[in-house]
Amino acid sequence: xxxxxxxxxxxxxxxxxxxxxxxxxxxxxxxxxxxxxxxxxxxxxxxxxxxxxxxxxxxxxxxxxxxxxxxxxxxxxxxxxxxxxxxxxxxxxxxxxxxxxxxxxxxxxxxxxxxxxxxxxxxxxxxxxxxxxxxxxxxxxxxxxxxxxxxxxxxxxxxxxxxxxxxxxxxxxxxxxxxxxxxxxxxxxxxxxxxxxxxxxxxxxxxxxxxxxxxxxxxxxxxxxxxxxxxxxxxxxxxxxxxxxxxxxxxxxxxxxxxxxxxxxxxxxxxx
Amino acid sequence: xxxxxxxxxxxxxxxxxxxxxxxxxxxxxxxxxxxxxxxxxxxxxxxxxxxxxxxxxxxxxxxxxxxxxxxxxxxxxxxxxxxxxxxxxxxxxxxxxxxxxxxxxxxxxxxxxx
Numbered sequence: 001x002x003x004x005x006x007x008x009x010x011x012x013x014x015x016x017x018x019x020x021x022x023x024x025x026x027x028x029x030x031x032x033x034x035x036x037x038x039x040x041x042x043x044x045x046x047x048x049x050x051x052x053x054x055x056x057x058x059x060x061x062x063x064x065x066x067x068x069x070x071x072x073x074x075x076x077x078x079x080x081x082x083x084x085x086x087x088x089x090x091x092x093x094x095x096x097x098x099x100x101x102x103x104x105x106x107x108x109x110x111x112x113x114x115x116x117x118x119x120x121x122x123x124x125x126x127x128x129x130x131x132x133x134x135x136x137x138x139x140x141x142x143x144x145x146x147x148x149x150x151x152x153x154x155x156x157x158x159x160x161x162x163x164x165x166x167x168x169x170x171x172x173x174x175x176x177x178x179x180x181x182x183x184x185x186x187x188x189x190x191x192x193x194x195x196x197x198x199x200x201x202x203x204x205x206x207x208x209x210x211x212x213x214x215x216x217x218x219x220x221x222x223x224x225x226x227x228x229x230x231x232x233x234x235x236x237x238x239x240x241x242x243x244x245x246x247x248x249x250x251x252x253x254x255x256x257x258x259x260x261x262x263x264x265x266x267x268x269x270x271x272x
Numbered sequence: 273x274x275x276x277x278x279x280x281x282x283x284x285x286x287x288x289x290x291x292x293x294x295x296x297x298x299x300x301x302x303x304x305x306x307x308x309x310x311x312x313x314x315x316x317x318x319x320x321x322x323x324x325x326x327x328x329x330x331x332x333x334x335x336x337x338x339x340x341x342x343x344x345x346x347x348x349x350x351x352x353x354x355x356x357x358x359x360x361x362x363x364x365x366x367x368x369x370x371x372x373x374x375x376x377x378x379x380x381x382x383x384x385x386x
Binding site for chain 1: 382
């Protein structure tokens with residue numbers, strides 16, 4: 001309320017200030033005609049013109065300074081440390097490990113069968129309630145089968161223990177056959193751009209939306225949602241159920257899909 | 273989108289600073305800081321805060337009306353309703369009369385050891 005009060009009191013002050021100042025020069029009193037009271041339309045229009053004659057301030061460009069990230073873990077730690085961060089929507093949980101699990105690439109496991117020979121994913125799929133697993137650098141993101149549960153505490157403990165065991169055993173966390181099948185960035189870029197142009201963008205164009213491919217690193221892609229998608233309250237659903245599905249169907253080797261859209265900026269932000 | 277109770281900034285200016293009043297923009301409304309200490313002249317440190325008590329959609333630091341403002345570091349302490357107070361640090365950025373810089377970051381997602 002303080003801010004609102006001050007904002008409105010500020011507006012009042014501005015209004016008071018923006019009243020046209022009366023300038024009186026010596027000898028001018030008799031020569032400048034006073035507004036005619038019997039012509040209210042003309043007087044009002046003239047006053048409005050004077051009041052709003054100043055051009056509004058030009059909109060400024062919003063810059064984003066580089067955020068200085070605080071480390072999740074203490075610098076000197078010998079053991080395997082794992083942090084769990086459930087997503088705000090509760091449908092997935094990201095586990096960050098203090099060591100790299102998959103260097104310079106990522107992999108998405110959508111079933112137990114896809115996890116064959118990958119000890120990390122196999123141990124996770126052996127737990128009840130694990131639906132999908134995404135391994136990217138030092139993180140593992142898990143979605144659960146039971147979408148009605150948002151409390152990750154119990155399952156996260158089991159997942160943490162499984163990740164720790166897999167890392168301690170020192171076996172191949174990700175199958176060699178997977179690593180060898182990851183295509184070059186150019187192939188990934190070409191395939192994703194094609195599906196964006198031919199499938200995704202024609203689909204979201206009906207809502208004034210647009211998806212842009214910003215970057216490809218390894219087999220991880222970064223996109224940005226623009227037009228009507230930026231600021232749309234259904235953007236998360238579109239991303240997870242529409243775009244992810246299309247990308248993975250067209251380019252099965254694609255790993256992590258990052259969304260760099262600032263949904264709170266622009267003219268049509270949605271409130272997350 | 274939490275309700276921001278109060279926020280406090282600490283800004284380190286580099287070699288170029290306008291030495292003028294520092295304003296921020298909350299949800300598009302330009303306001304001056306309160307409880308100001310220091311300035312934004314070269315190599316100086318500016319501190320200011322504001323009791324907002326309103327929901328945050330956007331929060332920016334407005335660039336100077338004239339000249340350039342070389343910022344070395346920005347630290348923002350947020351106190352939001354129902355959240356643990358948190359701090360965000362940003363690196364170097366240069367502002368001028370056509371720019372502003374984002375100061376808003378949602379509270380960090382709670383993390384726990386497993």
